[in-house]
Amino acid sequence: MNALNITKGTSSKSAYNLRSGHADLNERHTLAVLVANEPGVLARVIGLFSGRGYNIESLTVAEVDHEGHTSRITIVTSGTPQIIEQIKAQLGRIIPVYDVHDLTVEGPSVERELSLFKVSGKGEKRVEALRLADVFRANVVDSTLDSFTFEVVGSPEKIDAFADLMRPLGLAEMARTGVAALSRG
Amino acid sequence: MSGAKMVVQALIDQGVDTVFGYPGGAVLPIYDEIFLQNSIKHFLVRHEQGAVHAAEAYARSTGKPGVVLVTSGPGATNAVTGLTDALMDSIPLVVLTGQVPTFMIGSDAFQEADTVGITRPCTKHNWLVKDTDALAHTLHTAFHVACSGRPGPVLVDIPKDVQFANGTYEGPAKIKSHYQPQLKGDLDAITALVEAMETARKPILYTGGGVINSGPVASQLLRELVEATNFPITSTLMGLGCYPGNGDNWLGMLGMHGLYEANMAMHDCDLMINIGARFDDRITGRLDAFSPGSTKAHIDIDASSINKVIHVDIPILGDVAHVLEDMLKVWKARGRKTNSKALKTWWAEIDGWRKIRCLDYAADSKVIKPQYALERLEALTKDHDRYITTEVGQHQMWAAQYMTFNDPNRWMTSGGLGTMGYGVPASIGAQVAHPGSLVINVAGEASWLMNMQEMGTAMQYGLPVKQFILNNERLGMVRQWQELLHGERYSQSWSESLPDFVKLAEAFGAKGILCSDPADLDEAIMQMLAYDGPVIFDCLVEKHENCFPMIPSGKAHNEMLLGDAAIKGAIDASGSVLV
Numbered sequence: 001m002n003a004l005n006i007t008k009g010t011s012s013k014s015a016y017n018l019r020s021g022h023a024d025l026n027e028r029h030t031l032a033v034l035v036a037n038e039p040g041v042l043a044r045v046i047g048l049f050s051g052r053g054y055n056i057e058s059l060t061v062a063e064v065d066h067e068g069h070t071s072r073i074t075i076v077t078s079g080t081p082q083i084i085e086q087i088k089a090q091l092g093r094i095i096p097v098y099d100v101h102d103l104t105v106e107g108p109s110v111e112r113e114l115s116l117f118k119v120s121g122k123g124e125k126r127v128e129a130l131r132l133a134d135v136f137r138a139n140v141v142d143s144t145l146d147s148f149t150f151e152v153v154g155s156p157e158k159i160d161a162f163a164d165l166m167r168p169l170g171l172a173e174m175a176r177t178g179v180a181a182l183s184r185g
Numbered sequence: 186m187s188g189a190k191m192v193v194q195a196l197i198d199q200g201v202d203t204v205f206g207y208p209g210g211a212v213l214p215i216y217d218e219i220f221l222q223n224s225i226k227h228f229l230v231r232h233e234q235g236a237v238h239a240a241e242a243y244a245r246s247t248g249k250p251g252v253v254l255v256t257s258g259p260g261a262t263n264a265v266t267g268l269t270d271a272l273m274d275s276i277p278l279v280v281l282t283g284q285v286p287t288f289m290i291g292s293d294a295f296q297e298a299d300t301v302g303i304t305r306p307c308t309k310h311n312w313l314v315k316d317t318d319a320l321a322h323t324l325h326t327a328f329h330v331a332c333s334g335r336p337g338p339v340l341v342d343i344p345k346d347v348q349f350a351n352g353t354y355e356g357p358a359k360i361k362s363h364y365q366p367q368l369k370g371d372l373d374a375i376t377a378l379v380e381a382m383e384t385a386r387k388p389i390l391y392t393g394g395g396v397i398n399s400g401p402v403a404s405q406l407l408r409e410l411v412e413a414t415n416f417p418i419t420s421t422l423m424g425l426g427c428y429p430g431n432g433d434n435w436l437g438m439l440g441m442h443g444l445y446e447a448n449m450a451m452h453d454c455d456l457m458i459n460i461g462a463r464f465d466d467r468i469t470g471r472l473d474a475f476s477p478g479s480t481k482a483h484i485d486i487d488a489s490s491i492n493k494v495i496h497v498d499i500p501i502l503g504d505v506a507h508v509l510e511d512m513l514k515v516w517k518a519r520g521r522k523t524n525s526k527a528l529k530t531w532w533a534e535i536d537g538w539r540k541i542r543c544l545d546y547a548a549d550s551k552v553i554k555p556q557y558a559l560e561r562l563e564a565l566t567k568d569h570d571r572y573i574t575t576e577v578g579q580h581q582m583w584a585a586q587y588m589t590f591n592d593p594n595r596w597m598t599s600g601g602l603g604t605m606g607y608g609v610p611a612s613i614g615a616q617v618a619h620p621g622s623l624v625i626n627v628a629g630e631a632s633w634l635m636n637m638q639e640m641g642t643a644m645q646y647g648l649p650v651k652q653f654i655l656n657n658e659r660l661g662m663v664r665q666w667q668e669l670l671h672g673e674r675y676s677q678s679w680s681e682s683l684p685d686f687v688k689l690a691e692a693f694g695a696k697g698i699l700c701s702d703p704a705d706l707d708e709a710i711m712q713m714l715a716y717d718g719p720v721i722f723d724c725l726v727e728k729h730e731n732c733f734p735m736i737p738s739g740k741a742h743n744e745m746l747l748g749d750a751a752i753k754g755a756i757d758a759s760g761s762v763l764v
């Protein structure tokens with residue numbers, strides 16, 4: 001018997017190489033995942049992302065309903081539209097997940113992140129840092145003779161912008177909470 | 186009631202009468218309770234992996250969940266392969282593990298392992314129970330989760346102090362779980378599918394393990410659908426038996442080692458109806474050439490299966506039996522229409538592919554060809570009340586190709602994970618579930634050795650399992666890929682220092698049969714069937730036979746290899762990375 005229809009070198013695609021076949025651009029989505037507040041639930045969510053090779057840009061989690069033992073996990077992720085759909089479906093499959101909301105597609109939403117910046121410097125730089133902090137409506141939550149600690153709340157972009165400005169002025173350390181988000185209305 | 190007693194009571198209340206397990210320090214209180222009762226029969230395996238595979242086959246052949254009881258630490262880690270296997274193939278299992286006492290967790294205690302951590306990615310869900318009062322509720326929920334929606338393995342980790350402590354037992358009736366998967370499919374989507382069925386010129390039903398998991402009603406409705414529409418039907422490895430293998434519309438299994446007619450029909454169809462299958466990479470071949478001209482519908486109970494790999498036009502989320510019932514209702518109400526004229530042409534085309542006779546092989550009068558061995562096994566056992574299990578490799582594919590499955594739940598094989606060592610314990614699980622039936626494990630000698638210790642279990646419980654070993658003294662499938670892809674460099678793919686299987690059988694107290702001459706084969710098989718007890722059948726077969734037909738990795742459905750000629754160069758370098 002003969003091999004049928006086989007021409008050498010026709011295939012450049014691999015049956016395992018699913019994702020590179022899709023040329024779609026990555027999209028950034030913010031997902032709100034409501035889960036039962038039970039041990040291991042965060043590990044399940046994170047394990048899903050690492051096990052299946054999805055991206056996590058930021059993740060925040062806290063109990064939001066003490067009576068109902070419900071926590072809210074806000075995940076900012078990115079991927080092709082097909083991957084985003086997979087992420088939502090896979091999250092929905094986790095038993096203690098009650099609900100998955102894609103805030104990016106479910107209408108307008110607000111996103112906020114809290115950040116802390118320690119900026120050390122003296123003289124003109126110190127004054128400049130304080131002036132810019134005022135522009136960003138940052139609060140001074142701690143100060144010494146040669147440093148300030150600012151608290152900035154806002155969108156991730158605003159925090160990125162503030163960090164860019166503080167870097168030449170003596171940014172020593174920063175901490176960010178990751179995004180918390182709610183749909184509008 | 187003590188936690189240990191609750192475990193036994195919960196199993197009884199869940200209708201469990203069979204447990205596969207292995208005792209150890211952290212489960213002794215539960216084993217004590219098992220000693221004190223007669224409702225549940227415990228089968229002592231020889232290795233915890235064997236317990237899980239046996240429970241899997243028990244579940245697959247009965248439709249009931251399989252139950253496993255093992256100890257902490259190594260008991261739990263030995264169960265991991267079985268759990269992963271069950272997760273990949275959607276088999277409902279409830280695995281109970283002992284754990285060190287709660288106050289010792291985290292102290293690296295003797296036989297301590299982070300069982301829920303280790304098994305989190307290989308179970309559908311798992312629980313560590315820290316309070317005896319929560320134990321009964323957790324156990325009943327575990328059964329609910331394992332059996333609802335897309336079935337799967339669950340694990341309940343029970344620390345020893347929780348087993349000893351007293352608490353309040355509650356029965357299964359009181360359990361309310363928020364986990365309630367959707368069973369009914371969307372009627373608009375079903376109607377859209379029926380409309381497509383009415384006009385389709387080249388339809389095909391692509392079925393999978395989901396039909397079998399949905400229960401006997403699903404298989405019945407599927408048969409009704411095929412009969413009423415005259416659509417051709419194929420199935421994945423996991424779905425064999427959901428439609429009769431001797432039925433007129435049956436095209437045979439599809440996929441990498443599927444039948445030529447099935448794969449060609451998948452490639453050329455204009456309407457593909459996926460019923461409980463998941464577009465696995467062993468099925469689709471090259472994705473950008475997968476059935477390029479077809480409208481695709483997908484019925485699946487798991488939303489994450491839909492659009493995972495292949496974009497479908499008509500997604501239907503629901504249980505196969507529920508959706509098929511509605512499909513038939515809608516189709517009948519709309520006047521039972523099909524495009525019968527086009528169907529006739531379609532069948533003529535399919536019959537042309539069938540004429541290729543893709544399963545033909547070169548016969549041999551001196552050496553037993555593995556295909557011949559399975560043809561004879563099929564011929565001599567097809568009228569028996571028969572259950573077939575397999576290991577993983579060439580023999581598994583040949584069994585799928587050359588044996589006929591006319592009913593669901595009769596075929597137990599490791600599909601998704603491809604676990605060598607599955608077959609021996611699986612044959613035990615199937616025999617436990619069906620004591621009066623013929624259970625045959627079609628094996629290769631290499632796979633068979635991986636869990637051969639379970640022959641001890643078969644002897645202990647008088648389980649007359651037949652181990653039919655196609656012995657080519659090779660890791661046949663590995664050898665085949667090395668021949669095709671790695672310049673015939675047979676790195677580590679032969680079975681050196683094999684035991685004398687006949688003497689091995691005798692050492693266990695079983696019967697051993699050796700057969701190497703095609704002329705003796707029928708008589709030897711009859712001898713195996715006539716023996717009332719476990720048999721190890723050492724069938725010496727052609728050492729270099731390759732398994733065909735075959736879709737080489739990275740190729741499309743219409744680029745199948747037939748026979749063993751002209752292989753060189755057929756698989757280009759890009760395919761060699763794929764397995």
